[in-house]
Amino acid sequence: MALFGPVYSGLWVYCPIGGYLDHQKVIDGLVSGFHKLGGKLREGVEVNTISVMDNSKYRINSSDGIIEANIIINCAGAHAGQFARYSKAEQSFTSRHHELLIVRPRKPFPENCPWLIDIDNQVHTRPDGAGKALVGGFLGNNETTELQEYDFPISEDWKQRVLIAAERSFGLIDCNSEVLEHWGGLYPGTVDYQPVIEEEKPGLFTAAGFSGTGLMHAPAAGLIIKDLVKFGKSEKINLAAFSSKRFETLKSVSEKTGF
Template sequence: MNNILIIGAGIIGLSCGYHLARKGLKVTILDKNEPGSGQSTRTGGGIRFLHSSKHNRILSSLSEDFWKKFPYEFDTNPNYNEIGHLFLSAKNEKINQLVNGDEDKNFKILNLNEINSIWPHLNALPFNQGVYCKNGGYLDQHQVIRGLVSGFKKIGGRLLVGVRAETLILSDGKVQGISSSIGPLTADITINCSGADVGDLTKYDNIIEPFKSRHHELLIVNSTQSIPKKTPWLIDLDRQVHLRSDGINKVLIGGFLGSNDVVKSKNYIPKISTQWRNNVLLAAHKSFGLTSLNTNVIKHWGGLYPGTKDYLPIIEKTQPGLMTAAGFSGTGLMHAPAVGMIITDLVRSGHTDKIDISVFDSKRFTKDVTIAESTGF
């Protein structure tokens, strides 16, 4: 199993390619566009360790060391700002549900007095309590893409850009590669990491279509005050709005505001909404008190969170010769290192002992599923 073909040069595909090539395998990554030009660079760059799903927590933990060593391993500074996260709610049951009896050294419940004592500038918060996780923060995903591309090529990886995957090549019940816009590309194993386009190649019989994409938007605006560097990323679980610092007197704001806009990924064009902008500015003003309603909007963009119906990814051996790693519902960047390690294990030995990946198997969609991850924003 020495010849590996990866579909998609987003953060997941690049991480898988890098980890496989580092083990001496012959790896080709192809993408219809430039690396990272899909959804990988349309996020807020979040690296988060507190999730409602224990499996997402494990993926974050597995990825932690990679992010800390990134500047040295790739000779590229991703500008990782480790500010942590503060989840807030006026409803005690939401806080307890998030912690789920698993409070540990990395995160703890704080009451409003404790929050104001640590961060006096957050004195306008209308919440009873919050959950603070000191680990994580945000980084520059564009720098991450550049570093991974460079690192992948340096260790012998082959990158094909402007090449479209069209259909799978099947022989004797096994995937032998793909037909592409430049002709057939054969491989011992093909790995579908194509994000919102994953369903074009990975198809399932007799189960409900698992993949769905949600439209999201983000703003960068001026704040009403200078925000100390160590202010955590603020997440209002009630209004589903979030805010973090983005430099001097600037903040990034986003959130679903309780409405998940599911869209068809085929021919998707990123859009922005004036109504969403006004609503999210109002929500952020009420929740955090760090921005005004009429603040100056510096930047406004939209994108997709390619995901699944339960907001957990699919990581699996889909059929002989084909693996799938997709549907991360907004956690692709932060979990890409772990996914690269897991896929490398599956390619080399057929299994992994890093995490029980049965929870990520597509077979779960043969019956009705409930949302397993409630912290996506």
């Protein structure tokens, strides 16, 4: 880690064989595997409501008509809360507006640089190939976003402030770097930044609220949900800490860091 000199000595967690996911390729691979197992994927279908039928089945009112199911897995990300109306978890799912930049600094960003996160100032950066860098951060502005009228806004003010913060924190990006891409989206989670993984009612499962790390945790979460569906329990991990019942007695949040 000679790149940063002695000032950063002992302040990092670094894996020399680590790397960055291509999100779309990961999703394409998962979808391909799902099809090979005989699964059928309906794309572009919006779920409006879920209700319990008398015979313990669930009725899904969707844009593709009525669908009946014995098992439902709520892994709807930012929209998980609207399908959690059956529990006290509904108000505990939150989404936060998040923005990212792809920039080209005057001096090419080093390819061997790990992902840098300044937790105190809530700004982060990492290489994006060909001398470019990805830059993001809440900058202390971490309020819950209403989903009803959300239209993926971007802010010129945030763009300038995050570049200044990245320059001050890391010294690898100048605040006048060329901005190649700028987009906004949702950072889904819960009020205590921990996910909900459980069988809320017979046949009704939840795996949501991973606070921006859902894709990284998806393989493990999938195995846990598989165990819950097949056996009614998971021996891989104690799920008590991930039950939505914790929100009934939650008094304080020990971890509020978002990036």
